[in-house]
Amino acid sequence: MTAQLVPGDVLRKTDKILFIAHLALGDFTYLQNCFQAFAQAFPDIKIHIWVDEVRRTRQVAAWPFLKKYALYDWLAECPFVAKVYQQTYSPDLYEKSIAEAQQQDYPLVVSLSTLRPPMYATMARQISPRGFVVGMKKPAGMLALHKHLAYRKLDAALDPDRGVRSGMHISDVYAGWFQQLFGMTSEPASRFPFVHIPPQWQLAAQDQLREWGFKYQEPPAAGKLLFINPYAKNNKRCWPLERVVELVAAxxxxxxxxxxxFIVNVVPEEMENAAKFFAPYTAQQVRLFSAQENFFQLPAMLLECDLIVSVETAVMHLANAVRVPVVALMRQKNPEWAPIDQEHSVVITTASRRDWVKAITVAQVVEVLGR
Known part of the structure; x- marks a missing residue:
């Protein structure tokens, strides 16, 4: 068996570790288990996480949405994470965060960033000139001199595709990374997503449902509660709002x-447009929802529902985390990102690998709901 990439003597001398990652909510839903397992295996090492914002920009208008990234709320409640770098959404704040991290004098830095790994190899070494630095490394051509020079800054390199086989779930891939890095092994059952919702957000969700007349009033409202999420960051993974209206009618x-x-989830920046679109349908028991105040508003509302229909984004994984059945609308491109709880998840996949999620019809969803 190949030796772990981070030597045991390095771990024994380490009091804190910095993980660098361009984390999306879906990534963290499964990586969270790995971080928690690391904290249990090495209780004397404090975990610091650098959340790199890949949408970093000088456009001031974009900053409010980037600054309010929901993942920061979730990380703030994780008892096994001691520090989070979240001010990386503008070039100036990025440089200030680099300087702040350098002051920590990290003995161990691990980059889990699969996008532009040479850039993150250089960044990790910039943060920790004297520490043990590990980063992702992908094959580079002979002429890609800048990539080879960047990889030389690493003390050890992790091939993110090593051991990855067809049919593997993303949680298995992440567990494999931590096994290569630290010699940690885990059982598949321990890779199931989880989320601990603070009580105040559960109460807030119940109050909202009571206000809508959906639940928690006297006499109690009849009818099931269906949560529909048509939004994703990438248009290829979104479902048209017209389909949502058709689904409600069906x-x-x-x-x-x-x-x-019906509760329709809306990303904050689209709420104004969505409100105009759905205004004629409020009489059909349709209400719009957006976790604009805090991340935990989302899982708290999911927990209250009977069923969740979602495009391929974090919502379908959070549905597994709160143990509510989910119908996932997915392309063929990334089957490793299907919901992990197969017993309580139904995946509807596009007919062609080139199809966008919008190719999935209302009839296909209704067929599942009618079973």
């Missing part, structure tokens, strides 16, 4: 769903 015709209530 579901209302199903015996098991008569009198249902």
């Amino acid at each position: 579901v209302n015709q199903l015996d098991a769903w008569r009198g249902a209530h």
Whole structure:
């Protein structure tokens, strides 16, 4: 068996570790288990996480949305994370964060960034000139001199594709990384996503449902609660709002769903447009929801629902985390990102690998709901 990339004597001398990653919510949903397992295996090492914002920009208008990234709320509640670098969304703040990290004099830095690994190899060494630095390394051509020079800054390199086989789930891939890095092994059952929702956000979700007349009032409202998420960061993974309206009408015709209530999840920056679009449909028990105040508003609302229909984004993984059944609408491109809880998840996949999620029809979703 190949030796772990981070030597045992380095770990024994380390009091804190910096993980660098361009984390999306979906990434953290599964990497969280790895970080927690690391904290349990090495309780004397404090975990610091650098969340690199790949959308970093000088455009001031974009900063409010980048600054309010929901993942920061989640990380703030993780008991095994001691420090988070989250001011990386502008070039100036990025440089200030680099200087702050350099002051920590990290004995161990690990980059888990698969995008532009040479850049992150250089960045990791910049943060820790004297520490043990590990980073991702992908094959580079003979003429890619700048990449080879960047990789030389690493004390050890991790091939993110090593050991990856067809059919592997992303949680298995991440577990494999930590095994290569630190010699850590884990059982598949320990890779299931989880989220601990603070009580105040559970109460807030219940209050919102009561205000909408969906739940928690006297007399109690009849009808199931269906959560629909048509939004993703990439247009290829979004579902048209027109399909959502069609789905609401179709579901209302199903015996098991008569009198249902519908919550449509909207990303904060699209709320104004969505409100105009759905204004004619509020009488059909459709309400718009957006976790604009805090990340935990989202899992708290998911927890209250009977079923979740979501495009391929973090919502379908959070559905598994709160143990609510989910119908996932996915392209063929990334099957490793399917919801992990197969017993409580149904995946509807596009017919062609080149198809966008919008190719999935309302009839396909209704067929699943009608079973």
